[in-house]
Amino acid sequence: MPPPRPLPSTPLLVGLLAIATWFVVRPFVDPFPPLPTLYTSVGFSLYALLATLYVIPAVGPAFIRANLKGVDLLKLDKSPVPESQGLVCASIYILLLILFIPFAFSNAFSSTMSAKGPEGLSVIEFPHYQLSVYLSSLLSLLIATVLGFLDDVFDIRWRHKIPIPIIASIPLLMVYYAEKGNTNVVVPLPLRFLFGTLVNLGPLYYIYMSLLSTFATNSFNILAGINGSEVSQAVIIALSVILNDLLYLPWPLDFRIPLHLLGSHTEVEVGGVWSAGMAYGSRELVERHLFSLYFMLPLLAVCLGFMYHNWYPARAFPGDTLCYVTGMAFAVVGIQAHFSKTLLLFFLPQIFNFVLSCPQLFGLVPCPRHRVPRIDHDTNLLHPSQAYFEKSPSPLTTMVLRILAALGLAKLTPHPTTGTIASTTNLTILNFFLVRLGPMSEKRLVQTLMGAQVAGSVLAFVVRYGLAGLVYDGNRR
Amino acid sequence: MPPPRPLPSTPLLVGLLAIATWFVVRPFVDPFPPLPTLYTSVGFSLYALLATLYVIPAVGPAFIRANLKGVDLLKLDKSPVPESQGLVCASIYILLLILFIPFAFSNAFSSTMSAKGPEGLSVIEFPHYQLSVYLSSLLSLLIATVLGFLDDVFDIRWRHKIPIPIIASIPLLMVYYAEKGNTNVVVPLPLRFLFGTLVNLGPLYYIYMSLLSTFATNSFNILAGINGSEVSQAVIIALSVILNDLLYLPWPLDFRIPLHLLGSHTEVEVGGVWSAGMAYGSRELVERHLFSLYFMLPLLAVCLGFMYHNWYPARAFPGDTLCYVTGMAFAVVGIQAHFSKTLLLFFLPQIFNFVLSCPQLFGLVPCPRHRVPRIDHDTNLLHPSQAYFEKSPSPLTTMVLRILAALGLAKLTPHPTTGTIASTTNLTILNFFLVRLGPMSEKRLVQTLMGAQVAGSVLAFVVRYGLAGLVYDGNRR
Numbered sequence: 001m002p003p004p005r006p007l008p009s010t011p012l013l014v015g016l017l018a019i020a021t022w023f024v025v026r027p028f029v030d031p032f033p034p035l036p037t038l039y040t041s042v043g044f045s046l047y048a049l050l051a052t053l054y055v056i057p058a059v060g061p062a063f064i065r066a067n068l069k070g071v072d073l074l075k076l077d078k079s080p081v082p083e084s085q086g087l088v089c090a091s092i093y094i095l096l097l098i099l100f101i102p103f104a105f106s107n108a109f110s111s112t113m114s115a116k117g118p119e120g121l122s123v124i125e126f127p128h129y130q131l132s133v134y135l136s137s138l139l140s141l142l143i144a145t146v147l148g149f150l151d152d153v154f155d156i157r158w159r160h161k162i163p164i165p166i167i168a169s170i171p172l173l174m175v176y177y178a179e180k181g182n183t184n185v186v187v188p189l190p191l192r193f194l195f196g197t198l199v200n201l202g203p204l205y206y207i208y209m210s211l212l213s214t215f216a217t218n219s220f221n222i223l224a225g226i227n228g229s230e231v232s233q234a235v236i237i238a239l240s241v242i243l244n245d246l247l248y249l250p251w252p253l254d255f256r257i258p259l260h261l262l263g264s265h266t267e268v269e270v271g272g273v274w275s276a277g278m279a280y281g282s283r284e285l286v287e288r289h290l291f292s293l294y295f296m297l298p299l300l301a302v303c304l305g306f307m308y309h310n311w312y313p314a315r316a317f318p319g320d321t322l323c324y325v326t327g328m329a330f331a332v333v334g335i336q337a338h339f340s341k342t343l344l345l346f347f348l349p350q351i352f353n354f355v356l357s358c359p360q361l362f363g364l365v366p367c368p369r370h371r372v373p374r375i376d377h378d379t380n381l382l383h384p385s386q387a388y389f390e391k392s393p394s395p396l397t398t399m400v401l402r403i404l405a406a407l408g409l410a411k412l413t414p415h416p417t418t419g420t421i422a423s424t425t426n427l428t429i430l431n432f433f434l435v436r437l438g439p440m441s442e443k444r445l446v447q448t449l450m451g452a453q454v455a456g457s458v459l460a461f462v463v464r465y466g467l468a469g470l471v472y473d474g475n476r477r
Numbered sequence: 478m479p480p481p482r483p484l485p486s487t488p489l490l491v492g493l494l495a496i497a498t499w500f501v502v503r504p505f506v507d508p509f510p511p512l513p514t515l516y517t518s519v520g521f522s523l524y525a526l527l528a529t530l531y532v533i534p535a536v537g538p539a540f541i542r543a544n545l546k547g548v549d550l551l552k553l554d555k556s557p558v559p560e561s562q563g564l565v566c567a568s569i570y571i572l573l574l575i576l577f578i579p580f581a582f583s584n585a586f587s588s589t590m591s592a593k594g595p596e597g598l599s600v601i602e603f604p605h606y607q608l609s610v611y612l613s614s615l616l617s618l619l620i621a622t623v624l625g626f627l628d629d630v631f632d633i634r635w636r637h638k639i640p641i642p643i644i645a646s647i648p649l650l651m652v653y654y655a656e657k658g659n660t661n662v663v664v665p666l667p668l669r670f671l672f673g674t675l676v677n678l679g680p681l682y683y684i685y686m687s688l689l690s691t692f693a694t695n696s697f698n699i700l701a702g703i704n705g706s707e708v709s710q711a712v713i714i715a716l717s718v719i720l721n722d723l724l725y726l727p728w729p730l731d732f733r734i735p736l737h738l739l740g741s742h743t744e745v746e747v748g749g750v751w752s753a754g755m756a757y758g759s760r761e762l763v764e765r766h767l768f769s770l771y772f773m774l775p776l777l778a779v780c781l782g783f784m785y786h787n788w789y790p791a792r793a794f795p796g797d798t799l800c801y802v803t804g805m806a807f808a809v810v811g812i813q814a815h816f817s818k819t820l821l822l823f824f825l826p827q828i829f830n831f832v833l834s835c836p837q838l839f840g841l842v843p844c845p846r847h848r849v850p851r852i853d854h855d856t857n858l859l860h861p862s863q864a865y866f867e868k869s870p871s872p873l874t875t876m877v878l879r880i881l882a883a884l885g886l887a888k889l890t891p892h893p894t895t896g897t898i899a900s901t902t903n904l905t906i907l908n909f910f911l912v913r914l915g916p917m918s919e920k921r922l923v924q925t926l927m928g929a930q931v932a933g934s935v936l937a938f939v940v941r942y943g944l945a946g947l948v949y950d951g952n953r954r
Binding site: 106167179 | 539545576578579609616620622623648657
């Protein structure tokens with residue numbers, strides 16, 4: 001195996017360790033901060049980052065010995081790289097979330113509680129009854145980890161593994177049902193004359209929840225193949241969710257985002273100790289977004305730690321395990337904190353990739369085992385990979401591909417004699433970038449992907465806070 | 478691989494399926510039964526049995542392909558047998574426990590609830606607040622499964638893996654802490670003049686809980702090596718726990734066990750609709766033992782299903798996964814249903830085996846990689862295996878071994894010239910049986926082990942209900 005990437009400099013690591021410890025200790029020191037549990041969460045997340053940075057290379061040889069290894073398809077060096085190391089991220093992540101339980105759900109900060117201030121929200125920061133919701137989320141994450149790892153070990157075929165995340169969502173559904181979870185959704189303004197303000201989806205809501213898990217998981221899984229592609233998506237989506245959550249917290253200051261510049265007729269107000277800005281004074285909304293933060297902060301941390309080793313040239317591969325656990329984590333917060341529509345907006349590049357992939361996923365176009373771009377080892381640049389037609393394609397396939405080509409989403413090669421389509425570039429977002437922007441290096445391609453993801457998130461925020469006012473009123477339950 | 482064992486006859490399987498479905502449907506049919514959730518649990522357990530019977534051989538080839546295979550040390554046939562198939566048992570077990578949540582914790586039986594009868598206990602059969610306790614138990618079981626499977630995949634050395642079950646017990650401890658679990662224990666009568674009736678163990682109680690998980694898991698792990706040994710222990714202990722739980726349920730009839738014949742001065746009364754016999758009218762005790770039954774019934778089922786394929790000559794191996802998940806399941810019910818002392822009584826053969834193993838575990842006596850008995854392929858009989866001393870043993874080792882030999886627990890071979898101990902039989906209960914009872918076949922040896930386990934459980938019941946009255950009064954909280 002190639003030598004593992006050396007760790008960052010020791011002073012940096014020691015500094016991080018000190019900062020992490022400060023965050024964990026701070027809630028116990030007078031004057032007690034508001035939202036003490038959030039301090040703990042940040043501290044734990046920094047510990048998770050350090051642990052991931054350290055453990056990933058440390059267990060690499062054991063993974064290789066256990067036959068959990070892969071060859072980098074896009075490198076000349078064919079020595080094996082440890083595979084499925086998303087397992088390390090998932091283990092650290094879940095273990096920390098478990099150790100976090102007493103801080104979130106007991107009276108660990110009871111000394112703090114007596115110190116009521118204007119930030120009084122901290123006192124009832126997190127209700128104990130939510131413990132079972134938290135635990136069911138952990139169960140789903142753990143099942144996703146197990147299934148992802150089994151997928152890596154048993155190498156399940158992709159057509160069979162698409163429904164697997166539904167199994168991981170069962171604990172969420174069961175506890176949601178047992179706790180008589182709300183299955184109402186708010187109807188967009190233009191449809192209210194038909195359905196009223198709230199519509200009870202009933203069993204459909206459960207189907208929606210399990211489909212959300214399936215989508216979040218598989219959308220990462222099919223956007224894979226180059227160094228850092230899986231984990232960088234997770235990092236940017238986690239950052240977006242965290243940013244969105246922060247808008248709902250009781251900040252000491254209160255500011256406005258001038259969204260009227262974007263044509264919205266609602267003004268967005270953020271922060272404000274008691275009214276908690278975007279939470280419109282709703283304690284429930286603050287609690288939900290705290291719940292989301294408690295899951296997203298450590299997820300971001302383990303993903304960043306893993307990205308350090310997975311960055312080009314990768315010294316560790318994520319395996320399906322990482323896709324499963326990160327996808328499930330996003331589904332969990334979207335469902336439990338009730339912002340699944342906003343969450344889906346952060347998945348715009350994944351949705352684009354999924355829609356683009358459909359002709360190959362559903363058999364219209366041949367789908368080779370790997371659809372990763374092809375490398376030209378002389379220039380070290382990636383080129384779009386091709387799917388070849390053994391016989392001339394059906395009229396439907398031809399039409400679909402011609403439309404995609406006209407939109408600039410694929411590049412077709414005609415058959416030299418018959419003129420029918422002989423091959424097409426594989427229908428993924430990565431090949432699309434290469435078709436549009438020309439050949440580029442692997443590192444550049446993953447940076448382009450990350451750029452698209454960031455652009456998608458910016459667009460998502462504009463849609464959510466700028467345009468949503470057009471179809472929803474202020475009642476954002 | 479050797480061909481899998483054929484399934485039992487189809488009429489039997491179809492019959493079982495019909496009975497299982499009857500149990501699941503019965504609670505919804507008028508007249509509604511008391512304890513409807515228990516019917517569901519029995520039905521689900523029968524499904525689990527059928528699923529295990531069917532899935533174990535079905536996935537065998539996939540396990541072999543994924544390099545999860547082992548060679549039977551005690552057979553001439555060296556073709557690989559699927560290993561770690563405890564994973565199948567654990568998956569079915571945990572999945573069913575998750576699907577069971579709505580039945581145990583929602584108002585699924587609300588129609589039943591209106592039908593209050595003298596069996597009124599069913600109405601408040603299971604309080605919703607226990608959901609988080611149930612979920613933390615599932616988390617612990619799932620972590621035990623993951624760790625067991627990782628142990629199988631990475632082949633962790635035994636000295637390193639002894640503390641692993643502590644990790645699996647963390648969710649139990651965290652939720653116990655968050656829920657402000659009771660850390661008091663009842664003091665035995667002879668010590669009350671020192672400590673009073675109740676003593677608060679505080680943090681020690683948490684250490685006790687994690688040690689219990691560690692003990693239950695590892696005691697199975699070190700009593701392994703012959704076909705059926707791990708799973709048969711689990712079956713008999715599960716049966717014993719179930720029998721003990723049944724004593725606390727509100728049975729329609731009310732009978733007495735004449736324990737005064739054994740010299741006890743308390744009479745044991747079982748059953749009785751309202752007072753629920755051994756529960757002394759305590760709803761809490763009934764609930765605890767129902768909780769235990771909900772975990773033990775499906776455990777027994779998957780173990781029986783697995784035993785069918787693991788029985789001599791084994792067509793499937795359990796791997797460490799089975800030991801981890803069964804050990805953890807017993808620890809979970811012992812802790813959550815508060816009968817850990819009674820539970821430990823059911824582990825008498827394991828405790829004997831552990832104490833006997835100590836000289837080898839702690840390095841007094843050499844410990845070979847495998848301590849399973851040695852087979853003589855001519856007679857097909859097992860003989861005790863030996864641990865050899867490379868240099869003459871220390872005086873302490875010599876003394877310990879001489880005592881064990883005098884007690885008939887080991888057989889020593891003197892050095893032909895110096896007269897010091899040259900070798901000893903390995904210090905396990907299996908070798909002990911062979912030393913005492915002479916060579917026997919593998920099947921006979923596992924039957925002997927099962928006999929010892931049954932005898933241990935009978936003794937446990939006598940101690941618990943006959944002798945406990947001497948050191949505890951009726952207050953059995």
